[in-house]
Amino acid sequence: MPIDMEEMRRCSVAVDLGASRTRVYVKDTGIIVDEPSVAAVNIRTGALLAVGELAERMTGRTPDHIRVVRPVQGGTVVNVDLARRMLRHLIGSKLRRTWIRRPGMRFAACVPYDSEPLAQRALHETLTAVGARRVELADTLVCAAIGSGLPVEHPEAAMVVVCGAGTTQVAVLSLGSIVAAETVPVGGDAIDYAVIEHLRSRHELLLPHPAVRPLRMMLHSADPGPAVAEVHGRDVTTGLARTVTVDTESVRQAVGGPLTAVLDAIRTVLRRCPPDLVADLSERGLVLAGGGALLPGLDTMLSRTTGIPVHTAEAPDTCAVRGLGAMIEGKVESMRLDPLAG
Ligand SMILES: Nc1ncnc2c1ncn2[C@@H]1O[C@H](COP(=O)(O)OP(=O)(O)OP(=O)(O)O)[C@@H](O)[C@H]1O
Numbered sequence: 001m002p003i004d005m006e007e008m009r010r011c012s013v014a015v016d017l018g019a020s021r022t023r024v025y026v027k028d029t030g031i032i033v034d035e036p037s038v039a040a041v042n043i044r045t046g047a048l049l050a051v052g053e054l055a056e057r058m059t060g061r062t063p064d065h066i067r068v069v070r071p072v073q074g075g076t077v078v079n080v081d082l083a084r085r086m087l088r089h090l091i092g093s094k095l096r097r098t099w100i101r102r103p104g105m106r107f108a109a110c111v112p113y114d115s116e117p118l119a120q121r122a123l124h125e126t127l128t129a130v131g132a133r134r135v136e137l138a139d140t141l142v143c144a145a146i147g148s149g150l151p152v153e154h155p156e157a158a159m160v161v162v163c164g165a166g167t168t169q170v171a172v173l174s175l176g177s178i179v180a181a182e183t184v185p186v187g188g189d190a191i192d193y194a195v196i197e198h199l200r201s202r203h204e205l206l207l208p209h210p211a212v213r214p215l216r217m218m219l220h221s222a223d224p225g226p227a228v229a230e231v232h233g234r235d236v237t238t239g240l241a242r243t244v245t246v247d248t249e250s251v252r253q254a255v256g257g258p259l260t261a262v263l264d265a266i267r268t269v270l271r272r273c274p275p276d277l278v279a280d281l282s283e284r285g286l287v288l289a290g291g292g293a294l295l296p297g298l299d300t301m302l303s304r305t306t307g308i309p310v311h312t313a314e315a316p317d318t319c320a321v322r323g324l325g326a327m328i329e330g331k332v333e334s335m336r337l338d339p340l341a342g
Helices: 005-009 052-058 080-092 097-101 117-130 140-147 188-203 209-220 248-272 275-284 298-306 316-328
Strands: 013-017 021-026 030-036 039-042 048-051 066-069 106-111 134-139 158-163 168-174 177-184 228-235 241-247 286-289 310-312
Touching (some): 005 134, 013 080, 013 117, 021 080, 039 080, 048 052, 080 117, 140 286, 168 248, 286 298, 298 310
Parallel strands (some): 106 134
Antiparallel strands (some): 013 021
16 A cells, blocks of 8 residues: 555544554644543443443443444454544543544544455545544554654565554565565454463363453563462353462463464565565564564564564554654655656
8 A cells, every 4th residue: 555655744643443442643742542442332322331441441341231342343443433433532532522623634544454445445434424534544564664663665674563453464564665464363362362262171260351461471481380370260160250270381372372373474474575685684673563562472482483583662552553643743754766867
């Protein structure tokens, strides 16, 4: 997807509408929204009851007539109306609601690398309904690479792995364009579900989703030895509360399955790259971005198995929206190669 930097500079708002979180960057201000892409709706009246953090806290705790919904799935807006209402509330709670109705307001948004035209249209419709007069789209991979400080406009290889909630996107970029890329339907959520499934099958324990967090932290330990943690859940058979002890090694094995898919995607992209670019990468390495990059030990594991250095970007979860923000602020050189005169 070619990016016109001149058009980008005319935008005032940059939006990353992710399956897990919604992030909004406003020109000359910075990130004003970083909240879960969640809405709580009264299904009897259709009324929107809560959005963002508050709606997420309601998950699994609502009466029958209230449903907690995610209007974005796998990077695609699946419910345009709800996404519009959610986004308007998230932005409106930070800025005066009239601000987003300013005439001529332009939005920039990032889209997954291989998104379908229909998915791009749904995003376009959502942002237009929020108040955008025009919407410029950019590849999430390019945005994340810029946001993580990679020199994407240079004639040298830059590799980025964006590990989101539902997908992981991998790309090698050079001269501002994607040379080779791959997407796998595995992200941070699949890693969490692998841990939940491990506890269900091995310990017959149903684990609430937030309880996975302390188990992820166990992966910080470089030592495969005896680190253990106690987790509380519900017994699959009796339905009663129960506590089990889990060790680091079993958590590491549980997340191994989804991580193999990420590793395969990296290998596929490297295989598709010209050898000169792969040689650049063996020195420079790859950069991990996206919320999934915060998984403890992911960088070490990928570096060990691919043989190339792996660096986790600073604030990896906000790389894409910061990259898009840099474009609308005019901080990114034009990535178009104009023909030389003569
Ligand atoms: N500290 C952490 N350790 C491990 N995983 C984490 C951590 N923090 C967030 N995640 C995971 O990161 C994922 C969210 O990443 P991100 O915010 O980049 O997704 P998104 O952009 O909303 O999703 P997508 O790109 O799939 O649309 C979630 O699956 C979450 O579980």
